[in-house]
Amino acid sequence: MDLYKIITQLTDEEFSEIHSTFTANKADKSAAFLRIIRENPESPDKQFLEEFDISPSAFYVLKSRLNQKIETFLLNRVG
Numbered sequence: 061m062d063l064y065k066i067i068t069q070l071t072d073e074e075f076s077e078i079h080s081t082f083t084a085n086k087a088d089k090s091a092a093f094l095r096i097i098r099e100n101p102e103s104p105d106k107q108f109l110e111e112f113d114i115s116p117s118a119f120y121v122l123k124s125r126l127n128q129k130i131e132t133f134l135l136n137r138v139g
Contacts, residue, residue, distance in 0.1 A: 067130065078133055
């Protein structure tokens with residue numbers, strides 16, 4: 061499933077829990093991207109890249125890690 065669909069389908073509680081985890085772990089860019097996806101699902105990549113000056117490869121890694129962390133979070137909630 062698409063990262064953006066997953067994030068927009070999270071409950072408010074799940075979103076808050078994931079966002080808090082990123083904030084507590086000083087993963088500020090991940091927390092910011094998560095928030096941007098939730099608030100602006102039409103063009104989150106563009107908005108994020110306008111706010112943060114990162115390379116395309118760093119952005120790809122950020123999205124990949126964000127996807128892995130959310131998948132792990134959801135799997136732990138099910139298990």
